[in-house]
Amino acid sequence: MSDNLTESHPHLRHDLSIDQQLALRTSATRLQQDFGDHFGVETIELFLHTSYEQFAGRASVPNFLPLLAERFARQRLHALAKVEGKSNDGKPTVLFLCTHNAGRSQMALGFFTHLADDRAVAWSGGSEPGDEVNPAAVAAMAERGIDISREYPKPWTEEIVRAADVIVTMGCGDACPIFPGRRYEEWVLEDPHGQGVDAVRPIRDEIERRVRALLAELSVPVAP
Template identity: 55%
Template sequence: MTHDEYDETCRDTEDCRLDDPHVQLLLDREAEELARRFDGTFSIETVRACVHNSFEQLNSGARVHTYLPVLAARFARERLESTAKNQGDTVSEIPEVLFVCVHNAGRSQMAAALLHHHAKGRVLVRSAGSAPAESVNPAVVEAMSELGLDLTQEFPKPLTTEAVQAADVVITMGCGDACPVFPGKRYLDWQLDDPAGQGVDAVRPIRDEIDRRVRALLDELVPAAT
């Protein structure tokens, strides 16, 4: 599926509805691709239901405005991966970290990108929020681009129980977000200034403090990675 097709069908949230036959076709094609990825674990019906539900979650409250079907498929893939891990269908030898802040538009996005960058595949990283914003904070995108990290393709995602359950470490970012508590998980709360409404000059020190904490966490999780 080309970006032109997505753009034509989902130029904005009002044009991108689940009851639109063209949108359903796009979602079903995404579901078919995901079903091949999860062959032997989830049925096509389960995958399709997850993709449609993910679409509805992202579309709720006009949170995401462009390329919604493909973003829904990305979100559904993460949810299915977490569910497969939780029910023992997949086994991962690398730790999984989930960063959480209310809007998933600033601190958690920076933390996820920095840990992913430094870990070089040795840690699985996700981020989410209880009330996702429409998009990642532009000042955060600019501050991260200064380090050569591109957040332009990232988008705020809803916090799900399966994501928390699949994570080995769950880190809230000092924003008052609450997560489901499961035994055997490590929970941390990093008290950090909020970049919302701030310019890039104010975001840089927040970014650098997150980077310091991410590096220290990586040293604990995978000492050989640094």
């Protein structure tokens, strides 16, 4: 076996540090353990390393990049398995989209995940992902006991859109992806970008109302 990680893992970028290469190799091993029954090594590594590329140019803490890449690759592989009919738990899947995936869609994801627990699946994404989740949105959600501080802006990908049963768009306009056969909703909400917590609270409350209504339409029991 080659001692050169970029030779044994051809999708690895050559400008990565040894620590980053090792972290990605560990991530690839974990993903293969979880998805090896559905996909080959090449597919899993390709998804991991293309996910890494999505964050490499804008992450403020490079040491966290392999972890972010693994989390995103895991989400994408779950989506691909559903699209290809290799795995489907029957849970409704909702995708929340906005421009920067930093405010509205992250709050919607937070409410949906908190209220639905494991009875439904929610993802979020942006047409032009920002560098971090809006601090005012994080603070406003914390007032409701929901922690979105560990979330991160990310793009949408084709397999994620195709795996969603419902796609909720919030201001991304023509940049939002359109795929036949999906249910689409446009939520017209003020953009919290650049606003303080006081201004974000009404946006947060309206998002909660809409998420609760959507869960009721999907017949998903809401956590107390």
